[in-house]
Amino acid sequence: MNALEKALLVKELHHLLNDLEHGSLSFFEIAKSKSRLIEIFRLCDEPIFKKQLLKFKSQTQPEQAATDFANQTLFKLSYRGFFQQDHDLQQALYQNAESGWAILYRPAQGWQMWLIPASNRSALTSVWGSLDDIYRWMLEQQQRYSCLKTDDKLKQKPGMLEQPITLTSAKPETNLSPDTPAIQQQNQVYNSSLLEPKVDIIPASDHVNRIASEVQQTNTQGINELPPISEDNPQAIPAITNQKSISKDFPQTVELASYIAHLQPLHEKIAAEAVYGLEVPSLPEISQYVDLLIHASDLENWQERPIYLAEQIDSQNCFRKYLVLFGVENQIQTVHVMHRFTEPYQHRIAAIKEISWEDLAETFTGFDALFYSYAQKAALIWKNENYLPFIPAQLFQTQKFIQFEESPADFKTPLLLLKERQKIRVIHGQNRLNLSQTESAYPYFLLERHHGVSWQLIQNIIAQLESPIDCYQLYEAIQKHISD
Amino acid sequence: MYELQALIQGKIPPQAINIDRLIVLAEGYPIPNSAEYKLLELAINMVLASYLEKAQKYL
Numbered sequence: 162m163n164a165l166e167k168a169l170l171v172k173e174l175h176h177l178l179n180d181l182e183h184g185s186l187s188f189f190e191i192a193k194s195k196s197r198l199i200e201i202f203r204l205c206d207e208p209i210f211k212k213q214l215l216k217f218k219s220q221t222q223p224e225q226a227a228t229d230f231a232n233q234t235l236f237k238l239s240y241r242g243f244f245q246q247d248h249d250l251q252q253a254l255y256q257n258a259e260s261g262w263a264i265l266y267r268p269a270q271g272w273q274m275w276l277i278p279a280s281n282r283s284a285l286t287s288v289w290g291s292l293d294d295i296y297r298w299m300l301e302q303q304q305r306y307s308c309l310k311t312d313d314k315l316k317q318k319p320g321m322l323e324q325p326i327t328l329t330s331a332k333p334e335t336n337l338s339p340d341t342p343a344i345q346q347q348n349q350v351y352n353s354s355l356l357e358p359k360v361d362i363i364p365a366s367d368h369v370n371r372i373a374s375e376v377q378q379t380n381t382q383g384i385n386e387l388p389p390i391s392e393d394n395p396q397a398i399p400a401i402t403n404q405k406s407i408s409k410d411f412p413q414t415v416e417l418a419s420y421i422a423h424l425q426p427l428h429e430k431i432a433a434e435a436v437y438g439l440e441v442p443s444l445p446e447i448s449q450y451v452d453l454l455i456h457a458s459d460l461e462n463w464q465e466r467p468i469y470l471a472e473q474i475d476s477q478n479c480f481r482k483y484l485v486l487f488g489v490e491n492q493i494q495t496v497h498v499m500h501r502f503t504e505p506y507q508h509r510i511a512a513i514k515e516i517s518w519e520d521l522a523e524t525f526t527g528f529d530a531l532f533y534s535y536a537q538k539a540a541l542i543w544k545n546e547n548y549l550p551f552i553p554a555q556l557f558q559t560q561k562f563i564q565f566e567e568s569p570a571d572f573k574t575p576l577l578l579l580k581e582r583q584k585i586r587v588i589h590g591q592n593r594l595n596l597s598q599t600e601s602a603y604p605y606f607l608l609e610r611h612h613g614v615s616w617q618l619i620q621n622i623i624a625q626l627e628s629p630i631d632c633y634q635l636y637e638a639i640q641k642h643i644s645d
Numbered sequence: 646m647y648e649l650q651a652l653i654q655g656k657i658p659p660q661a662i663n664i665d666r667l668i669v670l671a672e673g674y675p676i677p678n679s680a681e682y683k684l685l686e687l688a689i690n691m692v693l694a695s696y697l698e699k700a701q702k703y704l
Contacts, residue, residue: 163671163675163677164671164674164675164682164685164689165668165671165672165675167671167686167689167690167693168664168668168670168689169668170693171692171693171696172668174693174696174697174699174700175664175696177700178696178700178703181703194703195703195704198700198703198704199704201697201700202697202700202704205693205697209690209694210690210693210694210697212694213694213697213698213701216698216701217701217704220701220704221704492687492690493687493690493691493694496653496655496687496691497655500654500655509654510654541680541683542683542687543653543683543684543687544680544684545650545654546646546647546650
């Protein structure tokens with residue numbers, strides 16, 4: 162879908178939700194609107210809406226949603242399955258009493274995670290919530306008790322997999338007759354749910370009618386909840402570790418090209434997003450010009466996800482550092498995480514680009530090289546209003562060759578630079594450079610000699626302008642001359 | 646565009662965006678490689694995501 166199609170969907174959703182919210186629709190119209198909502202969800206099948214689609218699936222195809230969800234975690238091999246009955250879940254979970262986790266689903270209550278905290282212990286259970294809620298809970302327990310081994314660790318130590326792990330589901334086998342009483346009983350939850358797992362193949366008209374009949378029914382399903390084992394029960398868990406530290410069963414390091422980077426906890430705002438800093442002990446100098454962050458949702462496969470590179474500026478518009486974000490899923494998450502990260506420092510993001518790992522791997526170890534990658538190889542995602550890129554101070558010669566009176570500068574004023582024979586020289590920027598001696602990079606316009614910009618041409622244009630000369634005014638005059 | 650910048654910077658919520666204006670902008674910037682289109686698409690994705698979130702309770 163292009164931007165216009167999406168904007169039109171926004172408008173349609175706005176109307177649909179408005180009508181549903183005000184409750185003035187007939188049962189048939191409600192059903193029709195809901196059916197259209199489902200169609201819209203299916204249209205929004207881009208990765209950027211993954212979070213929303215998971216929630217959608219969790220209502221329409223809960224077992225599939227649970228499986229997709231489990232596949233995206235670091236603990237897929239310890240996952241014992243999706244269940245709708247407590248006893249089925251317990252049977253499967255305690256089949257391997259060493260460790261493991263499973264998901265219980267009830268349409269009326271949502272999702273509940275069951276997690277064995279330590280060998281031969283009773284499972285801890287989360288409160289009922291969304292898949293996001295229970296995963297967050299699981300990560301908290303993992304941070305406290307290190308109860309699960311990541312898939313990579315399990316694969317490295319085959320002995321840990323000696324006991325067979327059987328993925329069991331409460332769903333009946335398909336070759337059994339649905340008329341069998343036992344199967345009917347097991348299917349009870351499925352049949353009474355609003356949207357059943359086979360929603361994909363239900364014709365739209367059937368779907369409308371089915372929802373129409375369901376909105377008239379009251380869900381009378383009983384709740385047979387087992388009392389959860391309190392996670393604060395001192396009998397259950399002997400040791401609680403510092404929550405701020407990184408669990409030892411999370412990868413502690415990631416490989417960045419030939420370097421080892423250590424995960425570091427960050428400030429609270431960003432820690433809540435499951436984002437860690439990366440520190441490369443063998444390259445301490447890089448922290449002067451770049452912050453490296455990684456999202457912990459899939460630490461082992463971060464190279465398969467997009468990588469974002471941004472420029473951080475302070476409240477005065479001065480360049481602070483680049484910011485690299487690994488492991489996020491999409492642009493929306495990137496914008497959110499980057500703003501969260503910079504907030505406490507009162508920094509802002511000036512622009513965000515996407516870059517391939519191949520291009521970044523070769524250049525993140527040097528400020529100049531990273532600048533060239535950012536300028537030439539990364540694709541722009543977003544930029545601030547009136548954005549200008551920044552160039553490292555060591556890349557240009559500050560001596561001004563043509564002397565003229567410049568208008569006063571502030572920190573937003575760019576430099577006007579000319580590139581010739583591999584050298585970059587200042588045309589306009591004396592006042593800007595005099596503002597501070599400590600800036601590592603400056604906003605800039607770049608002219609290039611091989612585009613037909615000569616010193617003589619610049620001098621002629623300067624002679625035609627009134628003093629003092631403004632940087633933007635000079636740049637525009639030169640650009641106009643070239644284009645004419 | 647100022648409104649969209651404010652949205653992306655988290656200064657205003659997606660619900661505060663004028664949808665008709667969004668459509669007009671999308672019609673006015675149809676070239677996918679332009680900076681305006683990219684800004685617009687990111688903002689529209691954020692607004693659409695928020696409406697999809699809101700729609701969950703009616704499924």
